[in-house]
Amino acid sequence: MSDVLPTIPPHASDSLAVLEKSRSTAETFGIPLAVLLEITHRCPLQCPYCSNPVELDRSGKELTTEEWKKVLSELAEIGVLQVHFSGGEPTARKDLVELVKHASDVGLYTNLITSAVLLTRERLSELADAGLCHVQISFQGVEEGLADRVAGYKNGHRKKLEVAKWTRELDLPLTVNAVMHRQNLHQLPDIIQMSIDLDADRLEVANVQYYGWALKNRAALMPTVAQLDECTRIVEEARERLKGTLAIDYVVPDYYALRPKKCMGGWGRQFFNISPAGKVLPCHAAESITGLDFESVRSNHSIAWIWQNSDAFNRYRGTGWMKEPCKSCEFREIDFGGCRCQAFALTGDAANTDPACALSPLHETIFKQAEREAEGETNRFLYRNFAGGTLESGNDS
């Protein structure tokens, strides 16, 4: 009866997230249905695969309460339907309840993407009363030992379980977000069972995507081909078995693929996010690409203008910017040459073909290296923090 359109296509999905009046007018770049708001980069966790940039925004640069409220009003006005409050850890902002209330007042559907460890039952209840529609909690594993080690945060796992329980008691829908990698993939069947036990509506099985912090930790995180095949088999079996009970979204890593992913649904086509400091970005990793100037909500331009007209959004839109082998490739309108951030990180030029593509001259070299890392013994993490990262102690293998 209907299309189900995921509203966050980060580095993954190929579904259309813009409701176009006519499917033939693909070049009009309508305002996205949903926007990711990274309201702070502060976070008590130190996950080594954090999707935030390595250069984090300090709290002094964050937009004020009034500035975020203005952003929310503007987003609702131009046709955005949903906002995701994310971070960093969004609950680290003292004004989160006020922001959720304002978003609800202007008619936005609100999601909270949280690590949960800072929440009290009272605050969660206040968020529900403010109109919060959905809670997504990240989990790093199924048992304290591994989960707390990955997060670099003691007793975090226990707290997450508690908050997940409160979420359902308050009648809020719950999504379990499980970021998967070599050191926790063996726990996937138990993570699925944990999601059922927590009465979650959705489970996101999100394999790590290797940019920023995760790229620095690739040798400790990269799964083997065999692990990944087993992961896919488990997800497919569980999806069938749990139809109507637990919806499972699945994000695979692209390193072992032959074709690249249609990253963000294509640059500047259906997604943007706003950074703690108010930069409007085509993707949450976009600031890793040097030489692009991202406009801020603090500038004189409206958000709609930035989306439609700014140089950073137009630079890699469509296919006009492409070089060979993308330029003449029959799949250029299907995957848009893959991920610009990955192309930049691995080749030094964001306009190159994403090396995830078998047609990239670097594909073979880079992915053989990843395979070697996956078979390797390096399990030590570089934890994410404002100091540029701290090496894990006592796990020297």
Place this chain on the structure above:
Amino acid sequence: MAGPRNISVSEASRPVLPRHAKLKYDETRKVWVILAPERVLAPDEIAVEVLQLCDGERNVGDVADQLAAKYAAPREAILADVIVMLQDLADKGFLTEAREKTS
């Protein structure tokens, strides 16, 4: 807690959108949408009409009665279509059943 999951839609069910799924007219794009956790669904016209009738009071049979009368169409065919549409929505996790009244 929310209503039961894994529901099987029948003529006697009294389906309703769960609290976290909101049917809304999108003024910008001039279409009806269902807002759900990290999803936007685009229901077709018939689905919108059915969902507007699913208030947790009417059962599926009542909904089919109303539509059959409105469109002067065979009730059995409409009932079958409505059940298929609602079951699809239920399987995706965007439909629940009203709880029995306690009073």
